[in-house]
Amino acid sequence: MTVQAAPLQKKSSGELPDRVFRSAITACGLSVLALLVLIVYELMSRSSLSWHAFGFKFFATSDWDPVNEQFGALPFIFGTLVSSLVALIIAVPLSIGVAVFTTEMCPKVLRGPLSFFVELLAAIPSVIYGLWAIFVLVPLLSNYVEPFLGKTLGWTGIFVGPAYGIGMLAAGIILAIMIVPIISSITREVLMVVPQNQREGVLALGATRWEMIRVGVLRNARAGIAGGIILGLGRALGETMAVTMVIGNRPEIAKSLFAPGYTMASVLANEFSEATGDTYLSALIEIGLALFLVTIIVNALAQLLVWTVTRGQPARGHV
Amino acid sequence: MSEPMASVHVVVPPVSLRRRVTDHAMTAVAVSTVVIVLAPLIAIFGYLLYRGIGSINWAFLTQTPKPVGEAGGGMANAIVGSVFILAIASIIGVPFGVGAGIYLAEFGRNRFGSAIRFTADVLNGVPSIVVGIVAYAIVVLYQKHFSALAGGVALALMMVPTICRTTEEMLLLVPQALREAAYGLGIPRWRTTLSIVLRTATSGVITGIMLAFARVAGETAPLLFTAFGNQFWNLRYNEPTAALPLQIFVYAISPYDEWHRQAWAGALVLIILIVTAVAAVRYVVRRGTFGAA
Numbered sequence: 001m002t003v004q005a006a007p008l009q010k011k012s013s014g015e016l017p018d019r020v021f022r023s024a025i026t027a028c029g030l031s032v033l034a035l036l037v038l039i040v041y042e043l044m045s046r047s048s049l050s051w052h053a054f055g056f057k058f059f060a061t062s063d064w065d066p067v068n069e070q071f072g073a074l075p076f077i078f079g080t081l082v083s084s085l086v087a088l089i090i091a092v093p094l095s096i097g098v099a100v101f102t103t104e105m106c107p108k109v110l111r112g113p114l115s116f117f118v119e120l121l122a123a124i125p126s127v128i129y130g131l132w133a134i135f136v137l138v139p140l141l142s143n144y145v146e147p148f149l150g151k152t153l154g155w156t157g158i159f160v161g162p163a164y165g166i167g168m169l170a171a172g173i174i175l176a177i178m179i180v181p182i183i184s185s186i187t188r189e190v191l192m193v194v195p196q197n198q199r200e201g202v203l204a205l206g207a208t209r210w211e212m213i214r215v216g217v218l219r220n221a222r223a224g225i226a227g228g229i230i231l232g233l234g235r236a237l238g239e240t241m242a243v244t245m246v247i248g249n250r251p252e253i254a255k256s257l258f259a260p261g262y263t264m265a266s267v268l269a270n271e272f273s274e275a276t277g278d279t280y281l282s283a284l285i286e287i288g289l290a291l292f293l294v295t296i297i298v299n300a301l302a303q304l305l306v307w308t309v310t311r312g313q314p315a316r317g318h319v
Numbered sequence: 320m321s322e323p324m325a326s327v328h329v330v331v332p333p334v335s336l337r338r339r340v341t342d343h344a345m346t347a348v349a350v351s352t353v354v355i356v357l358a359p360l361i362a363i364f365g366y367l368l369y370r371g372i373g374s375i376n377w378a379f380l381t382q383t384p385k386p387v388g389e390a391g392g393g394m395a396n397a398i399v400g401s402v403f404i405l406a407i408a409s410i411i412g413v414p415f416g417v418g419a420g421i422y423l424a425e426f427g428r429n430r431f432g433s434a435i436r437f438t439a440d441v442l443n444g445v446p447s448i449v450v451g452i453v454a455y456a457i458v459v460l461y462q463k464h465f466s467a468l469a470g471g472v473a474l475a476l477m478m479v480p481t482i483c484r485t486t487e488e489m490l491l492l493v494p495q496a497l498r499e500a501a502y503g504l505g506i507p508r509w510r511t512t513l514s515i516v517l518r519t520a521t522s523g524v525i526t527g528i529m530l531a532f533a534r535v536a537g538e539t540a541p542l543l544f545t546a547f548g549n550q551f552w553n554l555r556y557n558e559p560t561a562a563l564p565l566q567i568f569v570y571a572i573s574p575y576d577e578w579h580r581q582a583w584a585g586a587l588v589l590i591i592l593i594v595t596a597v598a599a600v601r602y603v604v605r606r607g608t609f610g611a612a
Contacts, residue, residue: 021513022426029427035442038457043453097352117357121356125536126540180356206334208342209342240448300441
């Protein structure tokens with residue numbers, strides 16, 4: 001039986017469509033890079049007015065006076081950093097605990113549902129967190145938690161003042177609830193990459209389960225866990241709605257966590273659409289630029305850390 | 320163990336009390352972290368159901384907002400507005416996202432591909448409010464007013480990096496042998512990619528699109544100064560448009576009980592919309608194609 005090969009000229013007729021297809025697809029790929037360039041370009045060109053007017057002083061002064069066109073972003077930077085820091089202090093131990101429990105301790109049957117529930121937290125829109133925080137978390141804080149903290153830890157100076165409920169502490173707590181799924185899902189991924197024989201080796205030396213986790217697992221996964229934490233930080237820094245709804249929105253720098261504050265993202269949310277005057281708008285966009293740069297650096301750092309552990313898999317906490 | 324062959328029994332020294340207690344204590348700590356993390360989840364869903372179900376009624380789903388002080392009214396225009404903005408976002412964002420994902424999976428095994436991959440992962444972490452500023456700058460400033468299109472562009476900008484990465488992952492699951500078989504039959508590359516690779520991975524790709532969709536559906540921040548909100552019906556792309564998350568935000572921070580009630584109803588509708596959209600598409604996809612994922 002002889003087989004007739006198909007005429008080869010057919011191949012050459014496929015070349016042009018192939019080239020068109022390849023350039024179209026490459027253009028789509030380029031659009032991702034273009035998107036980054038577009039963001040940087042728009043933010044920089046539209047904030048130049050404020051940059052020329054205030055220079056570095058913009059980030060070091062705390063007057064925010066739209067009427068007299070005096071703009072200093074320090075209270076917002078302070079609020080963003082403090083609320084994110086509070087969130088990390090609460091979320092990091094919880095997230096690592098959940099990740100350790102799901103990968104190392106819990107029965108196999110529970111593993112799936114448990115990670116599903118934790119990831120369900122990531123699917124709730126920010127505005128619903130804010131809604132819940134206003135009507136449940138804030139009253140809880142002002143009636144019970146803040147009076148208690150004031151009585152027991154008031155001497156530290158960071159838990160003093162009237163217990164409004166609304167303020168830096170509320171923002172930090174709601175942020176913590178929101179970033180736990182990110183940190184814990186990445187920590188879980190990283191822990192699962194730790195080779196099984198590391199665990200068996202440590203157990204064979206007579207370690208208890210906790211010693212095995214501490215020495216054999218957590219120590220090996222340090223870089224990846226750090227990546228997850230930084231990714232959570234990135235999310236906390238840029239989170240807008242829930243924070244805006246509970247932080248109190250007052251551009252002040254206060255030592256107490258009970259006091260109202262303001263963050264970079266919230267001032268954009270509240271004032272951007274009402275900004276009258278070019279300098280005002282430009283100052284707000286400059287805050288956006290600063291927020292963008294900080295989150296880009298933080299995220300790039302986190303991606304690199306997670307990549308070194310999981311070898312090229314993306315960090316998926318936010319999907 | 321030092322005398323060879325003498326004994327087959329290995330004597331394990333007893334674990335000290337302190338180490339045993341630490342072990343149990345740490346287990347208890349891990350369990351309690353799980354409880355502490357799940358508590359707000361249950362609280363949020365429980366309270367959402369409790370307040371939401373009590374507040375949803377026919378008027379809420381079919382009417383536009385009433386002026387302050389008047390009872391009744393609803394968020395029908397915001398529900399439709401949200402769907403409208405999301406449709407615009409998908410029309411713009413999905414082709415670019417899927418295209419970029421195809422590029423990464425089929426042509427992106429090089430440094431340029433890695434650069435795109437890294438950029439997409441980093442863009443995923445850009446705060447949504449910053450994306451809103453960019454959409455404001457490239458759409459609102461040219462149109463001179465807020466619009467549904469601007470809101471759609473903002474959400475599209477957020478969808479592209481997410482869809483790009485999930486599409487790539489799904490295409491990489493398609494066995495290499497399938498591509499080789501297609502080339503062996505003389506099928507050109509573009510045809511192989513679209514009709515064989517992409518077709519095989521359809522259900523996975525659509526699942527990725529739905530994840531991106533669900534993520535932007537609840538976004539409020541980028542809509543504040545793009546879609547802006549509207550008390551009335553609007554289905555024109557160049558006019559300000561109401562959106563469910565925006566309406567929830569405005570009502571939640573208002574001082575009126577009636578509006579708070581509606582905010583909870585809106586939140587419940589939003590969650591239900593997101594969950595059913597994802598579930599419905601998953602169901603259709605799983606039935607319609609020979610699923611890869």
